[in-house]
Amino acid sequence: MQVFDGFVGREGPRDRLLAAFRDTLTGKARLVLVSGEAGIGKTSLLLEAVREMGESDAMAVWGTCWDAERAPGYWPWTQVFRALVSQADDELVRDVSDADRVDLARLVPELNLGGPAVTVDEFDSERARLRFFDAVARFLERAARNRPLVVALDDLQWADSSSLALLEFVVRAHRPVPLLVLGAYRRDELGDATARSLAAVGARAQHVSLRGLSPTEVRALIAGVAGDDVAEQWSAVVHQRTDGHPFLVRELTHAFALDPHGGSAGDIPDAAHHLIGRRIGRLSPHCRRLLDAAAVAGNELLVDVLGDALDLTPAAVATLVDDAIRSGVLVAAPDGRTRFAHDLYRETLYADLSTPARLSWHQQIGAGLEHRHERGANVFAGQVARHFAAAAVLDGSDRAIRWALAAAADDRSRLAFAEAAAQLARVRVALDDAGVAVPGDALVDLLVAQADAESRAGDGDHARQLLRDAHENAARIGDPERLAVVALGFQRLGARFAMPRTEVVALLEEARHAVEGCAPAVEAEVTASLARELYHSVPRDRARARPLSEHAVALPASLTTPPPSPPACSPNTTCCGRPAPAPSASKWPARSWRWPSAAGTTNAAAKDTCSPPTHSSKSDHPPTGPTSTPSSVSKTSSRSPKRRPGAAVAVDSGVDRSMLVGLAHPISPA
Ligand SMILES: Nc1ncnc2c1ncn2[C@@H]1O[C@H](COP(=O)(O)OP(=O)(O)O)[C@@H](O)[C@H]1O
Ligand SMILES: [Mg+2]
Helix, strand or coil, X not given: CCCXXXXXXXXXXXXXXXXXXXXXXXXXXXXXXXXXXXXXXXXXXXXXXXXXXXXXXXXXXXXXXXXXXCCCCCHHHHHHHHHHHHHCCHHHHHCCCHHHHHHHCCCCHHHHCCCCCCCCCCCCHHHHHHHHHXXXXXXXXXXXXXXXXXXXXXXXXXXXXXXXXXXXXXXXXXXXXXXXXXXXXXXXXXCHHHHHHHHHHHCCCEEEECCCCCXXXXXXXXXXXXXXXXXXXXXXXXXHHHCCCHHHHHHHHHHHHHCCCCCCHHHCCCCHHHHHHHHHHCCCHHHHHHHHHHHHHCCECCHHHHHHHHCCCHHHHHHHHHHHHHHCCEEECCCCCEEECCHHHHHHHHHHCCHHHHHXXXXXXXXXXXXXXXXXXXXXXXXXXXXXXXXXXXXXXXXXXXXXXXXXXXXXXXXXXXXXXXXXXXXXXXXXXXXXXCCHHHHHHHXXXXXXXXXXXXXXXXXXXXXXXXXXXXXXXXCHHHHHHHHHHHHHHHHHCCCCHHHHHHHHHHHHHHXXXXXXXXXXXXXXXXXXXXXXXXXXXXXXXXXXXXXXXXXXXXXCCCCCCCCCCECCECCCCCECCCCCCCHHHHHHCCCCCCCCCECHHHCCXXXXXXXXXXXXXXXXXXXXXXXXXXXXXXXXXXXXXXXCCCECCCXXXXXXXXXXXXXXXX
């Protein structure tokens, strides 16, 4: 059967989109939101309208959201800006100010190669975010002034909250330029938070709601797909049974075209699930297995990852992919990528998997992505994190936590703080649901990192609660350095959201006492922080500040001037000459996470360790997950053998370079 990719009908909605576009040409930016259920024709309508706008010399750029839990924050905007930068005039890109270039590099790192580092403002994340939003809007305005600009954002039901906040910012102001933003979303699949954000955005939008095709349109679609005879015979009944839902119309037509004499009105299944099942049922078991794995992997097929997961050569995978393309379940897009012909196929395949099969595929796809990363290719940390979290029952906590921390660091570097916090909350929930215990030190790391992200996202109460949990756990396992990190976290929180100074002072005092004499770098930071708090406290306390700050300066390992590494240190031996743990299977997560800290942060892998403080209640670690790997979280991210004072301490300049490397080459899944 011929593949028909023509567009039929929809004159009313198409006219409204084109009218909005013409409106923008008079110098008024516009937003139009298209809504309707999956398969109703939103993407097709946008594509058709954008094609027609292109005939009027508009530049169109496209961003598709996919599963906010797997994609990095601002993912649709990243795609939009990649396309913009590659299509726009050189001059437009060249004339971006240095300050804007640094901000836009959060979306497109290539914009700032060799330029100053992209940082996360330690004190004022909100202002940094506003500056970033402003840089984005300024670039869009300049591009639109050059040439009418259409930004299409598809599948907004899966957008991350930061992307929606940016969308709201872009459409909030009056922008006197020919800029049309088109959005599409599944109205019936909105989560509460997304619905609220879209409602705020929607107040400034025109709305187009799509329903089924008319009988005439259904007939035209069937005729295009299978010819006039099939249309003549079946269009009335197909319209009646599908309500004109174009995806179902296509599926039914496909079924009749394959077996024109085998159907009757009574045989027509009325659920997409059955139709899709029938198409999939005709595939070979090998091809079906490939599609099962692909459905777990995500929207786009990565041959190397699937080959790994299925234990097949790339050539064998390619042969199966060809079969699936011939069957119509997959399509080869013009950009050379292969994806599901519609997300409904992927969703149906995924829903039909048994629980053990699903768990196992998640583990294997996660491992495949990890291998891809080790080979130097691009992966999204959030995607890997999702697979290992879903497979926690089989895989244990180690990889799930490492990748969740990496994903959170990735989001943090893009100022997507709510997404960073969600990454960390999600992995704890996933491990809890799977009945997998989280090692105490890793739990503290997760809680502190989440508290930092929550506070930057503006939720001080939640951050405080998380730090309290972290404090309790650090005391329970008797980990002085983590007690210090928690105390410093409280101090930062106090600087952002008012907190009784006495509480902060007490926590810093406790931490200082715990690390005293065995972790100079941490001790210096805690002591300096304590001195700062006391200096701003009541007169009685103020007298203690000076000797403390002098003591902090005198400590051998200053955080601001790292001493050179002792020659005995090498990647494989500690400073005490003892062998260090083998490098973790995947270095990225371990390298990418740093302690969030106001004044600078210690590199966890290079830190000293102390014996447990006398005040700790219990020092036992909870048991690790059932299949913890040798490169466990506690080895890679926290406790190293005791080292002599003054040993090397890495200083975090606030920039996570490994993350920038990761961002420079993400996969483009959409
Ligand atoms: N107006 C149309 N003309 C022809 N085919 C259409 C039309 N609308 C939708 N389709 C087909 O229906 C299927 C689902 O449409 P799509 O635009 O992907 O839906 P949505 O984006 O709402 O999920 C696609 O195969 C598409 O080609
Ligand atoms: Mg769509």
